[in-house]
Amino acid sequence: MSNANPCLTCGACCAHFRVSFFWGECQSAGGTVPDDQVVLITPHRVAMRGTEYKPARCVALLGEVGQGVSCTLYEQRSSPCREFEASWANGAHEPRCDDARRAHGLPALTPPVRPSVAPEQVA
DSSP states (O other), rough: OOOOOOOGGGOGGGTSSSSEEEGGGGGGGSSSSGGEEEEEETTTTTEEOOOSSSSSOOTEEEEETEEEEEEEGEEEEEHHHHHOOOTTTTTTOOOOHHHHHHTTTOOOOOOOOOOOGGGGGGG
């Protein structure tokens, strides 16, 4: 059974959604996100460059969606990126993951297959 992170061959969320967040997450305000990687959306919100319009693609996304990707700002990423999870990553379905994958022609992720336990192994 593979424990490979499906996000490393996906990246659909980074190329589908607007990634907006409170400006206080920017480095100039004491946060981690580099200021030159964001655009102002409102007086208090910014978005990752490339995600402020459709088709979206975050400037920090490196690689080809559905093939192999990585985030060039992974350690400095914003809260929406830190909070977004792939479907079934923690045992829960995430419809937004499915939406992003579908928009890029990728199939939805499926729950992991649990190994069956023989009746004589059950205590």
